[in-house]
Amino acid sequence: MIIRITINGRFIVRDVPPNRRLLDFLREDLGLKGTKYGCDQGECGACSVILNDKIVTSCIILMAQIPLNSTVLTIEGTDSVLQLIQEKFKEFGAAQCGACTTGMIMAATSLLHLNPNVNQEEIEEGLCGVLCRCTGYTKIYDAVKEAQKQL
């Protein structure tokens, strides 16, 4: 099938198998390896990207499920909220092993895009789809809250 999609601001037309996963399309077809593999089942959230303003786990999205003329933002994208959160993750030591980091940053980006005034409970809700085994999430909260202040 022919897919017309805007990825990180770049309009792309490609012929892809309809059962190609968005994760593989990004990593293998486009070489965007910042989106990470974690579980194949949409459970861990490491592969999270923003599809049409919503956070999704790209390992369980097939190309055929993606509406025409959709937009995708990945960790390689240019976006002021994304860049701010990346800076805060560095400042607060919110990345440890890094395997969940890009998924977590995308979830935080999506969260602050949708509502810059989220409270602690909403941050917990917004990030609960991404598993982190290293940080105990505490420094991640610090980073997100600080980014929020500077928006």
Place this chain on the structure above:
Amino acid sequence: MAVGKRLKRKDADTKVTGEAPYAYDLSFADEHYLKVIRSPYAHAKILRVEIDYKQLESLGVVAGTAKDLPEKGKNVLHVIHDDWPLLAEKVVRHVGEPVVILVGSTLKITDEASKYVSIKYEVLPAVFDPVEAKDHPSIHIFEENNVCSYWQQKNGDIEKGFSESDIIIENEYRTPAQEHAYIETQGCIAVPQGHDSMTVYGSMQCPFYVQRCAAEVLGLEWSKVNIIQTTTGGAFGGKEDVPNQIGSLAAFGAWLVKKPVKFLLSREEDIETTSKRHPAVIRYKTGVTKEGELKAIKAEVFLNTGAYATLAPAVLYRAALHAAGPYRCENVDVQAYAVTTNLVPFGAFRGFGSPQVIFPGEEQMDRAAESIGMDPSDFRERHILKVGDKTTFGQILDQSVGLEETLHKAREQSNWYKRRKPTPTIAEVLEDQKKGKYRRKGIGIATIFYGCFLGAAGKIMSRSGAYVQVEPDGSVRFAVGTTEMGQGMITVLSQIVAEELGIEYEKVHMTPVDTSRVPDSGPTVASRATIMSGRALQDACEKLRALIYDKVALKYELDITNLEIKGYQIQEITSQKKILSVSDAIKLVYQERGQVAVAGWDVAPPTHYDNEKGQGDAYSAYAWCTNIIEVEVDSQIGTVDILNIWAAHDVGKAINPQTLEGQIEGGSLQGLGYGRYEEIVFTPEGRVLSNNLGTYLIPTTKETPNIHSIIVEDPWSDGPYGAKGIGEQPLMGIAPALTNAIANAVGIRLNTIPATPERVWAAIQEKIMEEVK
């Protein structure tokens, strides 16, 4: 300068952009993929392996069995005993054990090829419980009795201790298999360089283990096998010995097809077939007097080792040595056994055998305090080790015992005495339920110690190398043999190098770990990287400083013994006159053709342990911790919400308080997983049932309480800047602090973790039944 500061992590820049290359991000020209055909049975004889080689050839797939190993190769993955084969040959001993490998140009092709491999088995009886497996009359997995390791701890006269006790508390406990659930699954890529050498890239903690195994499996000289660690996405012990298998299978595959071979595990394959925390059965008997004297501690420990010994002897040593806790007790008897069964081989996991004894040990301490009506924190305070005391295994502690300070600080910051309410009777719980009050708060405590580094059982590996090289631009590169897996080692070691050389932290960089750069530095385990690599780097930096001073003294006609580094400058000690910046001094060394690189080496301070006597100087140093946890329990349905964790840790010196807090926060939450949520469930046939992150649940943001890190610095004179270890102890005391808090909330005691709502509910019901009777 650099040490003691919250400096930005060295690896953060590329991790927040996703550029940091993990094993699955690498690609090599003409790379091939490996698939493993595994045993579906827990215990079976392999009658024959039938491979349709014609069909495989048509698919371009090559198969490998134990028989196909190189002539000089050994079918053994060395860890401690040599009982673990690369590929099963005559018998399979656990579900998922590798029997055949298939290598092809895509995973899809190897999947297709697996149809042409048929293995005929004769199923044998299997055993899964360690108590049942010990001395089993007919099932022999490891030698005659299935006991692959035994350690004991003995002090005083245990019977006399019990005879002098007024109250004796005796219980049997069970702890679960815990999955590491690192977010990056296991993976290695083997790249042959001609027929006589091999390089293996991969996610791992212990590259030198992989070097030995890959070399032995292929029969190559160790100096022709090189291991390069890729960015490692979490490990927690799970990538200590497992990469021996993953890397060696990939290397065997690469040797077969003479091309780069990738072996990357899916999440399910990873959970089903790789190591986990040893499940355990632990029996405790504790004797106290009415006045609160701790008279006797007796423990019997059965670690379920799974099908192969792998690290069990070392894990068991730690279990045996930590079983009586950080207390003064004159009569102790610990008997510990590692018993093989037909489950997946269990292995290293943060805490390394100690969480299995700390949960019951700290439960016993609470029950003892309860039995004499003492506050559990006061009871502990009375018995905890202080400077000058002897541990229960006879080691005199001459310094750096910060346990009391952690206890005081945790108690103070948690407002312990105010929050701690009398434990209710079941009648009170029921009475409150009638009034519509179901939710009850409680607070619990655990005090623990951790023997830092490998200790006497692993002392042969307790050495580390380092290499430091200055560059003409004034920057510094260094190499060590210990690995970064997320814990922050690169950052902390860079701080040490910056401090030692008087160079800006920004100019110091670590090169990826590569076994050809420094000699075998032992494993990255046992909370040892900061200390061992730190000390080796200090050794190297001291030599390098002398080389720099030498050229400066010559050039400026100064007394070499009168030079020091301060504020990035070399200056005279007596006059405090600045001579030149360190960066300029490095340029000078280059101009003068001086030596610009040195190696450092470190050997851990001596330890020894006499297992006949059950006594010894077991570890070089000890880290200390007090955990306090506040919970809210629903007395009707058994759910437990965790409100607060106070985690006070004596680490000697916080080289980077931010990464240190990261360890405390992350370790605390992983410990909460162990105590409250996580349990690998096996089918009656010995297969892992909870094989993905949808059925094996780890804490998310929604289960995360407030974690209050409290840092205590009681320096250890042999540690770099006084530092001790921190990697593991944040996890260790969480489970008992949690169950002790649940006890305080609803008056029930748990002998099994995790404290699932089902277990808490059942324990409450049991109490109600007793009350009714």
